[in-house]
Amino acid sequence: MEKVIVALKGVNKWYGNNHVVKDLDLEVTEGEFLTLLGPSGCGKTTTLRMIAGFEDASSGRIEVQGESVEEKEPYQRDVNTVFQSYSLFPHMNVFDNIAYGPRIKKVPKDQIAQGVEEMLRLVQMTGYEKRKPDALSGGQKQRIAIARALINHPRVLLLDEPLGALDLKLRKQMQIELKRLQKKLGITFIYVTHDQEEAMSMSDRIAVMRDGVILQIGKPTEIYDRPNCRFVADFIGESNIMSGKVMKTEGDLLTVAIPDGEVKVKGSGFTPGEEIDISVRTEYLTCSSEPAGSFHIKARIRDFTNMGTVIKTSVLTDTGKELRISSLEQDESLKEGQEVYLTWKPEKAIPIHQEKKEAEA
DSSP states (O other): OOOEEEEEEEEEEEETTEEEEEEEEEEEETTOEEEEEOOTTSSHHHHHHHHHTSSOOSEEEEEETTEEOTTSOGGGSSEEEEETTOOOOTTSOHHHHHHHHHHHTTOOHHHHHHHHHHHHHHTTOTTOTTOOGGGSOHHHHHHHHHHHHHTTOOSEEEEESTTTTSOHHHHHHHHHHHHHHHHHHTOEEEEEESOHHHHHHHOSEEEEEETTEEEEEEOHHHHHHSOSSHHHHHHSSOEEEEEEEEEEEETTEEEEEETTEEEEEEOSSOOTTOEEEEEEEGGGOEEESSOOSSOOEEEEEEEEEEOSSSEEEEEEETTOOEEEEEESSOOTTOOTTOEEEEEOOGGGEEEEEGGGSOOOO
16 A cells, blocks of 8 residues: 555645635655646645645644644755755855755765765766856756755655746756656655646646645546546646537437537436536547538638647637647648538547536636
8 A cells, every 4th residue: 555655634724814725635645746736826836835834734734754744844844845946055056055954964074975976966967066056057956956955865855836947948858857856766746837738747646726726636647538627627738618418318428419519428427408518638629621420510710820749720610619629730621711520539528517617716
């Protein structure tokens, strides 16, 4: 059985009348890479800061290795934090920045030197010991910040949007390096980001947050393939979301009436007459000049956008709803302004109970 190393039980955080984190329950297992994902203001950074000890929980219990840490100072918890801003000491060189933690703990000098050398090798920064932070690039500063956190051998590393200040190419490179480090060291990572692509590529599990609540938690493939509410379907990846009413059920095959016609989708636990949402990923929506499949929606091509790796096609249905299609290459027989027919495989669409929608803000 996997060992739970961090647990939040009924944790709340209030700032005056603002309820930022609401009755949050979360368990993170040893060696796991868990990401708190959500838009700005959803409570993910506040949750991380409460685990770190930089914020006090208004109520609830936070445990690290089974021990309550609410009364402990940040330095007394077996966790370390890496911030987006790096927080390196500008007057110290790289060696002294990394050595700072062990020196505070009065670790012998020879052990500190050995530890710093090991950390520099780990983050591929050997030879940079004497440089000051202002002589480093953004990616190099981030590596030093990570090394400074890792030299304390924490059981848990907390990362608050650590790659947010980097350019796209360097950010993707650092994503790979961070995941490599995490696997090599076996340290538990709790990672905060609003970038869903980053979360999908790095995490063992993702907790999607909105308005202080975890809406869904699971493996990236589970979150992507089976979102449990409209917000998650819309926030993770690209989806076309349509609302309609279940007309009939035949086993797990639903016939649903939407404003643009009747469509089919597979799902269980739905009843005739129920208002539902349907999510169809852009890569599962197909477009052709002739009707295809067991049903279709009529639309007109609005435009094509070449994104390099994929072609994005935007279409407008007869009711004026915009839908998007992703494909690896453009169908040269289709032109802007042309009338087309849209369909999808019923098993590739996701029916969502409307009563599971989060409360509207």
